[in-house]
Amino acid sequence: MHAYANPTRFLAIAxxxxxxxxxxxxxxxxxxxxxGLAMVPGEAKQGETARILYVHxxxxxxxxxxxxxxAVAGLVQLVxxxxxxxxxxxxxxxPGMLFTALCLATGSIWGKPTWGTWWEWDGRMTSMLVLLFLxxxxxxxxxxxxxxxxxxxxxxxxxxxxxxxxxNIPIINRSVVWWNSLxxxxxxxxxxxxxxxxxxxxxGLTVLGFSLLFGAIVLMRMRRIIADNRVAARLRRLADxxxxx
Amino acid sequence: xxxxxSGGGQWAYVIAAYALTALLTGAxxxxxxxxxxxxxxxxxALRKDRK
Numbered sequence: 001m002h003a004y005a006n007p008t009r010f011l012a013i014a015x016x017x018x019x020x021x022x023x024x025x026x027x028x029x030x031x032x033x034x035x036g037l038a039m040v041p042g043e044a045k046q047g048e049t050a051r052i053l054y055v056h057x058x059x060x061x062x063x064x065x066x067x068x069x070x071a072v073a074g075l076v077q078l079v080x081x082x083x084x085x086x087x088x089x090x091x092x093x094x095p096g097m098l099f100t101a102l103c104l105a106t107g108s109i110w111g112k113p114t115w116g117t118w119w120e121w122d123g124r125m126t127s128m129l130v131l132l133f134l135x136x137x138x139x140x141x142x143x144x145x146x147x148x149x150x151x152x153x154x155x156x157x158x159x160x161x162x163x164x165x166x167x168n169i170p171i172i173n174r175s176v177v178w179w180n181s182l183x184x185x186x187x188x189x190x191x192x193x194x195x196x197x198x199x200x201x202x203x204g205l206t207v208l209g210f211s212l213l214f215g216a217i218v219l220m221r222m223r224r225i226i227a228d229n230r231v232a233a234r235l236r237r238l239a240d241x242x243x244x245x
Numbered sequence: 246x247x248x249x250x251s252g253g254g255q256w257a258y259v260i261a262a263y264a265l266t267a268l269l270t271g272a273x274x275x276x277x278x279x280x281x282x283x284x285x286x287x288x289x290a291l292r293k294d295r296k
Contacts, residue, residue, distance in 0.1 A: 022274075033263065037259070037263070047255050048255040048256055048259055049250075049255045049258055049259060051259050052258070052259055052262045052263075055262055055263060055266040056262070059266070094273065094277075095273060095277075098269055098270070098273050101269070102265070102266055102269060102270070105262075105265055106262040106265065106266060109258050109261050109262045109265070110258070110262065112250070112258065113250035113254070113255050113258050210270075213270065213274065216274075217273060217274060217277050220277040220278055220280075220281040221277050221280075221281070223281045223284075223285060224277070224280045224281040224284045224285075227281070227284035227285045227287065227288040228284050228288075230288045230291075230292075231284070231287055231288050231291055234288075234291050234292070235291075
């Protein structure tokens, strides 16, 4: 793991991997969205609105998965001081926030025709909104300090914030079990799925497609930060050389 | 339940959810790609100047 914490080694893998993740992700996403819109039947009780699940569930998964990855990156930064962990955490924040916002928005759009309301202050929706604010806080804490912190690493405060924020992830996950909620209970668990197989398969495509796109976005953002760091380092060296004369 | 919408009226909500997802995901993808390409171009140009 330490061997790949070197930005040069990382780039040797990330550069060829980015277009593959992007292309394959888009392909799976388009196939899953087409299947979800045109190939599967409407759900018996919810009707056509159940098709929103093919974009809502991957968004929820990536919003929560994004913060989990961000917390792991924060931990790695605190314990091992890997130069890439801070860069990874910075790169994850914006797509993580995007998918959390999409989860809330598509859930709200689903809620209006299904429950008769756009929003309800119940455990699931409120804890997901807290996650959105956590992302916003992390972005506010870390934006603009890349140049001041060596190699794009996180401040100690930002890394601890990422770890503390992870407390919200199991709360989101268990909220529909712990509290009465308009939101349905867990449909897919380790024990199986309560969704019929004829409706479930496009979800596999969109979850995988969105996950690959998320990976591509994170790699692109990491490459941008590494390139900016290199430019800043070269400019500093040039300035030092000039002062030497 | 009051306000529940059924039948063909549901499609407007489905399309709105997909359109919003496509728009926002596309915007973040495009922005990330552009920023990466620009930063790597600047970094490569500076390295060539040094040689």
